[in-house]
Amino acid sequence: MPGKVSMSTSVQIHYIAKNPRLDRFRRIEAVGGVHNGVNWRIDLQSAINFVKVGTYRFYTHVNGNSSWVVVATSEWGNEYLKTEADTTNVDNLLSLPEFPPYFPVQAAA
Numbered sequence: 001m002p003g004k005v006s007m008s009t010s011v012q013i014h015y016i017a018k019n020p021r022l023d024r025f026r027r028i029e030a031v032g033g034v035h036n037g038v039n040w041r042i043d044l045q046s047a048i049n050f051v052k053v054g055t056y057r058f059y060t061h062v063n064g065n066s067s068w069v070v071v072a073t074s075e076w077g078n079e080y081l082k083t084e085a086d087t088t089n090v091d092n093l094l095s096l097p098e099f100p101p102y103f104p105v106q107a108a109a
Helices: 044-053
Strands: 009-012 015-017 030-035 038-043 056-062 065-073 079-083
Touching (some): 009 030, 030 044, 044 065, 044 079, 056 079
Parallel strands (some): 009 056
Antiparallel strands (some): 030 038, 056 065
């Protein structure tokens, strides 16, 4: 993401990239959105690393509810992103739309 930020800057995730979209067992490939008027998109591993070291604190806002994004580990030892509010019935990250077909991203400085 462009620009310098302080520790644990809160950033909303607006979009995800996931293919195939409906396969709950496939990982999200990228997350992104608009922060301070700048489009951003990062791959899953970078997002996981940012959360783990505290650079960013990502959150979602779905159906009027905000939820923090955390790193979880699958039973096979793979790290992935999920929201604290995720249950077996609702997945806030998967409720987000895919990136628009044209979503220009500013290169990091």
